[in-house]
Amino acid sequence: MRKPNKYLLILLVTVTAYVLFEYYRPKPIDWRATYENDDKVPFGTQALFELLPDVMRPSAIKTVLLPIYNLVSEKALPTPSNYVAICQDFGVDKNDIHQLLAYVGRGNNAFISAYELPDTLGKLLGFKAEVKDPKEADSTLRQNFVNPSLHKVSGYNFIHDDGRNFLIIKKPALITVLGRNARKEPVFIKVRYGKGQFFIHNLPLAFTNYYVLNQKTSDYAFKALSYLPAQPTYWDEYQKQGRFTEDEQSIFRYIRSQPALNWAYYLVAFGLIFYAIFASKRTQRIIPVVEPPKNTSLDFVQTIGRMYYQQGDHENIARKKIQYFLADIRERYGLNTTVLDKEFTETLARKSGVSQDETSDLVRLLRDTQKSISLSEYDLITLNGAMEHFKH
Structure with a gap:
C-alpha cells in the first residue's frame, strides 16, 4: 500500500491547526466603520436597521443592492418614498446623481449621511462638505438639533468622531439647517428640490450600533430620521456591500470575508506552490545495488x-x-x-x-x-x- 505524502500531511495539519486556533481564540473587537445593516460590530448599523421599522410603521424598509441609477431607472418605485444611504463615502457618478435628482424632484425624499460627499451633488444642491485641518480635530465637540423640540440641553458627543466635518451653505434660500455642532457649523441640512427634499447629514458614525445602543446618544439617530415621513423606504447597502446579499455569496467570497478562513486560504495556496516547487518531482523506484565486476587479474x-x-x-x-x-x-x-x-x-x-x-x-x-x-x-x-x- 502506498504511503501518504508527508508534505501533504504536514500542510493539512498546519492548516487545520491554524483554522481551529483562529476559530476558538477570543475575537478582538472590530472597530472598522462598516456601516453595514447586518454587521454587529460597534460601527455597523444593524441595531438601527432592525429598530427602524418600528419607527416607520406601517411602511416597509427594503434593502437595496443596486446602484442608484439601476434602482430608479429599472424599478417602478412608489411615490412618495424615501431613499436612505449611510456610509463613509457616498460614491456616485454623474448618471447616479442625475437619477437621484429626478427621483427626489418627483416628490420623494433622500436621506444621505456620509463624511465624503461628491462635489457635483454639492454644487447642484448649494452646499459643500468641508473637512478642517487635522490640528483642529476635537473629539469632545458636541452636536445638537436646531429644532427646539428635538434640541437636547447637554447636546450629543460622539467621541469617535474627530469633529472636523461640517457643511458650508452656498444657497441659503433653498437650505434649512437642522443640526449644528458647538462651533455653530452646520452638520445636518434640508434642501428643497422639486417636489421632494434632500436631507444631508455629515456624521454617519451617529447611526452606528455603538451610539444607537448607548443611552446618552441612542435617540439622536431616530430624531434625525424623524424628518422622513412614514412611507416606503429604501435602505442603500450597495455603497457598502455591493450587489451580493448573504444568500448570493459564493463559497470563495465567504472565505475571503472571514479572517481565519482567509488566512487558511493563503496558507493552502502558498503551501501548494511550495509543494509544487520542492516535492512535485516523480519519486523514482529504489535502484537495485549492482555489484561491481571483480578484478580477476590477480x-x-x-x-x-x-x-x-x-x-x-x-x-x-x-x-x-x-x-x-x-x-x-x-x-x-x-x-x-x-x-x-x-x-x-x-x-x-x-x-x-x-x-x-x-x-x-x-x-x-x-x-x-x-x-x-x-x-x-x-x-x-x-x-x-x-x-x-x-x-x-
Whole structure:
C-alpha cells in the first residue's frame, strides 16, 4: 500500500491547526466603520436597521443592492418614498446623481449621511462638505438639533468622531439647517428640490450600533430620521456591500470575508506552490545495488604463478618477474632498460633514492639471472626478495 505524502500531511495539519486556533481564540473587537445593516460590530448599523421599522410603521424598509441609477431607472418605485444611504463615502457618478435628482424632484425624499460627499451633488444642491485641518480635530465637540423640540440641553458627543466635518451653505434660500455642532457649523441640512427634499447629514458614525445602543446618544439617530415621513423606504447597502446579499455569496467570497478562513486560504495556496516547487518531482523506484565486476587479474596471476612453481620452471618465472620489474622501472623512472650497465645503475640509484651499493647488487643479480641457464628454488626466492626490497 502506498504511503501518504508527508508534505501533504504536514500542510493539512498546519492548516487545520491554524483554522481551529483562529476559530476558538477570543475575537478582538472590530472597530472598522462598516456601516453595514447586518454587521454587529460597534460601527455597523444593524441595531438601527432592525429598530427602524418600528419607527416607520406601517411602511416597509427594503434593502437595496443596486446602484442608484439601476434602482430608479429599472424599478417602478412608489411615490412618495424615501431613499436612505449611510456610509463613509457616498460614491456616485454623474448618471447616479442625475437619477437621484429626478427621483427626489418627483416628490420623494433622500436621506444621505456620509463624511465624503461628491462635489457635483454639492454644487447642484448649494452646499459643500468641508473637512478642517487635522490640528483642529476635537473629539469632545458636541452636536445638537436646531429644532427646539428635538434640541437636547447637554447636546450629543460622539467621541469617535474627530469633529472636523461640517457643511458650508452656498444657497441659503433653498437650505434649512437642522443640526449644528458647538462651533455653530452646520452638520445636518434640508434642501428643497422639486417636489421632494434632500436631507444631508455629515456624521454617519451617529447611526452606528455603538451610539444607537448607548443611552446618552441612542435617540439622536431616530430624531434625525424623524424628518422622513412614514412611507416606503429604501435602505442603500450597495455603497457598502455591493450587489451580493448573504444568500448570493459564493463559497470563495465567504472565505475571503472571514479572517481565519482567509488566512487558511493563503496558507493552502502558498503551501501548494511550495509543494509544487520542492516535492512535485516523480519519486523514482529504489535502484537495485549492482555489484561491481571483480578484478580477476590477480587471481589469474596467482594461479599461473602456482602452476609454474609446482612444475619447477624457476627460470621461466624468474625471466617473467624480471620482465615485469624492468617494465615498472621504465614507467616509473623513464629509464632505458635495454642495457643494464654502470650508467643505468647510477641513474636508477639517483632517481629511486636507493643507495648505490644496493642498486648495484640488484642490477648484478638481474644480469646474472638473465644469463643463467638453470635456477634453483633458492635463487628464485633470492631474486624475488631483492626486487620486492627495492620496490618498498
